[in-house]
Amino acid sequence: MKNTKEQVLTFLEKCEELKKCKFIMATTKIKDLLKCIVNSPDLYRLFDSVTKDFDYLQEKARCLIVADDGYINKSKVVLPQTVGQRLAFIFCLLVEFDRGTQNFNEFLQIYYPEDGSYFASYMAFCDTVINSLEELIQEVFAESLEAEAEEAEQVYAANSSRAKLYSEISLAIAAEKQFLYQTSIPKEEKEGGYKMLNELLFAVKSGNENLIDALICGYNYFVLYNGCVSDGIASLIDMLVEFESAL
Numbered sequence: 244m245k246n247t248k249e250q251v252l253t254f255l256e257k258c259e260e261l262k263k264c265k266f267i268m269a270t271t272k273i274k275d276l277l278k279c280i281v282n283s284p285d286l287y288r289l290f291d292s293v294t295k296d297f298d299y300l301q302e303k304a305r306c307l308i309v310a311d312d313g314y315i316n317k318s319k320v321v322l323p324q325t326v327g328q329r330l331a332f333i334f335c336l337l338v339e340f341d342r343g344t345q346n347f348n349e350f351l352q353i354y355y356p357e358d359g360s361y362f363a364s365y366m367a368f369c370d371t372v373i374n375s376l377e378e379l380i381q382e383v384f385a386e387s388l389e390a391e392a393e394e395a396e397q398v399y400a401a402n403s404s405r406a407k408l409y410s411e412i413s414l415a416i417a418a419e420k421q422f423l424y425q426t427s428i429p430k431e432e433k434e435g436g437y438k439m440l441n442e443l444l445f446a447v448k449s450g451n452e453n454l455i456d457a458l459i460c461g462y463n464y465f466v467l468y469n470g471c472v473s474d475g476i477a478s479l480i481d482m483l484v485e486f487e488s489a490l
Contacts, residue, residue: 245283246387247285247384247387248384248387248388250283250284250285250286251283251285251286251380251381251384251387251388252388253279253283254276254279254280254283254286254380255377255380255381257272257275257276257279258276258373258376258377260272260275261273261275261276261369261373262369262373262374262441263441263445266361266362266365269347269365270340270341270347273337273340273341273347274341276337277337277338277341280334285384286380289330289383290330290331290334292327293327293328293330293331293334294331294334294335297327297328297331297332297335299331299332299335302323302328302331302332303332303335303336305321305323306320306321306322306323306332307320307354308320308321309353316353316356318353318354318356319354320354320355320371320372322371322372322375326379326382326383329375329379330376330379330380330383333372333375333376336372348361351364351365351368352364354368355367355368357424358424358430358433360430360433360434362430362433362434362437363424363430363433366420366437405486405489408482408485408486408489409447409448409486411482412444412447412479412482412483412486413444413447415475415478415479415482416440416443416444416479418473418475419440419473419475419476419479420436420437420440422471422473422475423436423437423440423471426469426471428469428470428471432465432469435465436462436465436466436469436471439458439461439462439465440462442454442458443455443458443459443462443483446458447483447486450490452487452490455483455486455487456487459480459483463476463480
């Protein structure tokens with residue numbers, strides 16, 4: 244049987260797979276994530292505990308805010324404030340998607356309308372709901388993950404500024420994604436850009452210098468081809484080059 248750390252790391256990997264998968268595979272990846280909870284004793288006990296006295300229907304009415312005046316859809320999801328309630332709400336919501344009692348596609352279009360495309364809606368959903376789930380699990384199991392954190396620290400501590408630089412790159416990539424969202428380029432082109440940026444952040448996190456180089460070239464061509472050069476792209480590339488020099 245896997246120890247607590249292994250269970251949590253497997254779960255976090257499933258979260259990353261969910262965030263990086265194609266939209267058409269989202270419900271399958273949600274099912275995999277829920278199976279991971281069922282097959283992980285420590286995670287199962289956690290979610291069993293937080294949902295035991297949780298009134299999902301009542302919390303759902305508070306968290307899913309519908310605001311559509313017939314012209315502009317301003318509906319949104321407001322996650323609960325406490326750790327336990329937030330974990331319980333996200334878990335129950337994912338279960339609804341898995342069981343089909345809440346249609347995932349309709350949910351995205353109502354609460355994450357973005358630019359009208361499922362891809363952009365899905366990205367926004369992952370940026371809020373799934374990222375929040377990951378952060379909460381890391382917080383709850385922080386002690387068990389301490390060894391992993393120490394390993395990560397050793398990777399980035401080779402250069403004292405690398406961790407800070409990685410954080411800055413992460414923020415710059417998030418800003419670049421937001422810039423793409425606001426451009427008027429075709430949706431399929433936006434999707435390609437998002438994917439390159441997601442892979443670029445993953446390459447930086449894993450320290451894959453060859454992949455970073457390839458993605459920099461690819462994304463540079465992408466923005467020039469589509470005529471969507473942001474004010475921050477030059478700074479992002481400079482940071483990536485600096486990061487590579489520290490590897």
